[in-house]
Amino acid sequence: MYKITLKKQLSKDIKLMGIEAEHVVKNAKAGNFVILIPHENGERIPLTIYDWDKKTNVVYIIFQEVGVTTAKLGMLNEGDSIFSIAGPLGKHFHVEKFGNVAIVGGGVGVPAIFPIARALKEAGNNVTSIMGFRTKELIILEKEMESVSNKLLTATNDGSQGQKGLVTDVLQGMINSGPKLDLCVAVGPVIMMKAVAELTRNYNIKTIVSLNALMMDGTGMCGGCRVTIGGKNKFSCVDGPDFDGHQVDFNELTSRLGTFKEEEKASLHHSKIQLVGR
């Protein structure tokens, strides 16, 4: 059992949680994820590590309540404990000095780009972060992202804050105005990562995406998270989660993410859970 030391509502269905887990924190790096189970009969789900504190051994995660497991996690409070948390999992983000870097985060993908932006900035890159949300009320981590970026740009679908439109519109603007980008990183909904990869492919800009495939053990044991990268089968949990965005079969990923759609509905119904904002 692992103690919850902090819980904070960031927007109407997104929460931040701090969990005491020395074994996760000790070797955590940007881009790693955890697999956790909120309670004993629960499901194992992967969540990206948002931040960690080596002094207190607390790992921070940010999640959106999209199903039974995240909803049950969201019901726990400071002082409660979660049943299981394993990590740090996955290959960490490969950090070096690339030069001009654009880091794109959409919605609940923003917490995942935070440690990557920080590490890239610390490594001497010129980091421009682009955050995309549907509307102003849903914006999270604005100050935090500002602190780890040389420049922060925001897009909202309705134009209530920042540029009206999509993150790809902002990225297109950056590409048009220069200077040339040496690296692009994108984390968010599959449709966003696919759009970013399609855009940067035209300009031959190296693009790393972090894939959110369905996972179970997270150790390479089950193969449930298999994705096709450049025509080859890879496991997101151990070969990734970061892959060359220009090589990913996004359509297959989208399809596989829908494997348990019916069961997810049945599970919510069984647990009498009504998701916020859906």
Place this chain on the structure above:
Amino acid sequence: MAKKERLKVRTQEASARVKNFDEVPFGFNEAEAVEEASRCIQCKKPTCIDGCPVNINIKEFVRLIAAKDYQGAIRIIKENNSLPAVCGRVCPQETQCEEKCVMLKTGQPINIGALERYAADWEAANGKIEEVKITPKLDKTGKQISVAIAGSGPAGLTVASELAKMGYKAVIFEALHLAGGVLVYGIPEFRLPKAIVKREVDYLKKLGVEIRTDVLIGKSYTVKDIFEMGYKALFIGVGAGTPSFVNIPGENLKGVYSANEFLTRMNLLKAYLFPEYDTPVKIGKKVAVIGAGNVAMDAARISKRLKGVEEVHIIYRRSDKEMPARHEEIEHAREEGIIFNLLTNPLELVGDENGFVTKIKCIKMELGEPDSSGRRSPKAIPGTEFFIDVNTVIPALGTKANELLTTNVEGLKLNKWGYIEADPETGETSLPGIYAGGDISTGAATVIAAMGAGKKAAKAMDTYLSRE
């Protein structure tokens, strides 16, 4: 006396058991155990013991059961085997102790497996778990010497138990949230009830073994961290554990699960109790399992027990003689109505417009000349392609080396398949103080083989630690 027939264990009727996850064999009652044990002729040279990878004194424990001294019998077993309730159920006795039983000549070897199970279950039911006296092994500063073990499967549990009994502080690091490794995620409830694994694990805890779940050696703690944390030696028993696929088109369609994924969802996460348990599994009316090993039989027999499943197929490219599963498992599967499509090779998985698998394209095979493995190699018969309708496909084609730990340790020698090179007699690897055993050094094998390796490694580790 020796002329009597071997006593078989009673089992649940096939028609009843396909509707539940309860254990299939009931196990002997007392009268049966005594009767079967009394058939043992107590050979001067008990060859059965040579057939046991952990050299249980079989002759003696069987004699004690015949004499109704069950406490004595379990004590003898536990001298060499810390997981008797597990081994009595899942060991392939027919290729080990029972194959060496002199009475095999009459076709009636002693039912050693059922007797081992009887002794273990008797102890659990009668609650007289004997205390083991342990004298702690201390270092120069008076602190107990501690040893780290990566993986809580049969190899790791055995190493931990042996070292704990010798007086070391044994700490097991397990990546999953429950201890037991393949015993909890791989072997189904109806072959090995999870309560039994828990009982055996709890016994180790009584011996002073500490188990830390959710920790991955190589990730949470590097091997270097382990030694810096004060552990004086490390045993790696993380299992083979990465699944092989057929490598045919359509394998990434929805409804296709590796056997590892399917079994873990079912056994570890109890997806068969969804939605009471949160882990789902989507399974349709028709299930096909590709392969014919023990894991394939387990996957097929679990499928048969799921609500809504009407038809379960095994698809195997050779004939029934070559099927690698234990005879007993194949028999149980047949009794339960599993359909065997032998000499049949899958060519392609076909899906619907939503990306779910709907058909397997197969081709008929015939057996040709024996290949390098000595088995007759199958060849496709041209023009015999056909389709099997399916909603779920489970490739059960064995496993490969999981590199999660092994590639993260500098200087650790691996063989060409990626398994750790370890001395089969001592478990020594290319690095001092680091030992390995079980599937991660041999490739996929049996529970008892991993336990045998664990026992040898524990002995070698004790020698190493005493020298240090």
